[in-house]
Amino acid sequence: MAKTESESVSEMVITLESVRESLIRQEDTIVFSLIERAKYPRNSPLYDLSYASIPGFSGSLFQYIVSHSENLQAVNVLTKMLNDLLCNRLGDMKTQKNILSFPDNIPGSLLPPHNYPQVLHPPSASININSTIWDKYVNQLLPVLVAEGDDGNYASTATSDLDCLQALSRRIHYGKYVAEVKFREAPQDYEPLIRAKDSDALMKLLTFEHVEEMVKRRVEKKAMIFGQEVALFSNGTEGKCKIDPSIVSKLYEDWVMPLTKVVEVEYLLRRLD
Numbered sequence: 001m002a003k004t005e006s007e008s009v010s011e012m013v014i015t016l017e018s019v020r021e022s023l024i025r026q027e028d029t030i031v032f033s034l035i036e037r038a039k040y041p042r043n044s045p046l047y048d049l050s051y052a053s054i055p056g057f058s059g060s061l062f063q064y065i066v067s068h069s070e071n072l073q074a075v076n077v078l079t080k081m082l083n084d085l086l087c088n089r090l091g092d093m094k095t096q097k098n099i100l101s102f103p104d105n106i107p108g109s110l111l112p113p114h115n116y117p118q119v120l121h122p123p124s125a126s127i128n129i130n131s132t133i134w135d136k137y138v139n140q141l142l143p144v145l146v147a148e149g150d151d152g153n154y155a156s157t158a159t160s161d162l163d164c165l166q167a168l169s170r171r172i173h174y175g176k177y178v179a180e181v182k183f184r185e186a187p188q189d190y191e192p193l194i195r196a197k198d199s200d201a202l203m204k205l206l207t208f209e210h211v212e213e214m215v216k217r218r219v220e221k222k223a224m225i226f227g228q229e230v231a232l233f234s235n236g237t238e239g240k241c242k243i244d245p246s247i248v249s250k251l252y253e254d255w256v257m258p259l260t261k262v263v264e265v266e267y268l269l270r271r272l273d
Ligand SMILES: C=C(O[C@@H]1C=C(C(=O)O)C=C[C@H]1O)C(=O)O
Pocket: 020, 023, 178, 206, 207, 208, 209, 211, 212, 215, 256, 257, 258, 260, 261
């Protein structure tokens, strides 16, 4: 017999383990996107507010390209959703997860709202720290990740930057799911701290240092393995790494994990609203 909507919703179980598995899988995307970005030099004019003067737009060339690419992707996402609807395949969380990560400039959906399984607490929808991610990416990560220089390849560089930013943003905002499962596993521990609005205590409660240590070591190893030059015949480059693996581990230590936890705390503070 076919399941009713509410039956399938109540069967949707997310666990800390499944959420952590997703974070591990997302590491691959992040590491690969960083390796791709490192093919190009810094190309600073791209981020320079005074470099491009685009009629009707105030911002850098990168901001301009990003806002336009995301609008284009939004159209692609809508087309995909429409196809899914026509094939009656909507209803799992996949489509929701594929929605863009930098939604500030995206036009509203053209489709009527679909009855998705509700995993997150609705007030969390407003949590968005993309401007912080953007700033740290351009001003802190790029200077250490890529070589100084300008090869004029601005469009490819911007596309690559956008891939990195979307992957990082998705991972960091995934903190909402992490927080939700942690809350569901121990509401008795979280509720008093949420009511007291005690951000520091919440941060302490949701932090697992041994997990963070493993994350750092794993992403460093992935950067080393994924970034290795592979040659069929010995030519002196095999084994050479396209990016410094320690930069990836530092990136995670200094801001990917701290920002994920900021999202977790922000989410929990709204969890009883
Ligand atoms: C994501 C989690 O919450 C925290 C954040 C982590 C991260 O960003 O990777 C790792 C461990 C925790 O301190 C988790 O517990 O898995």
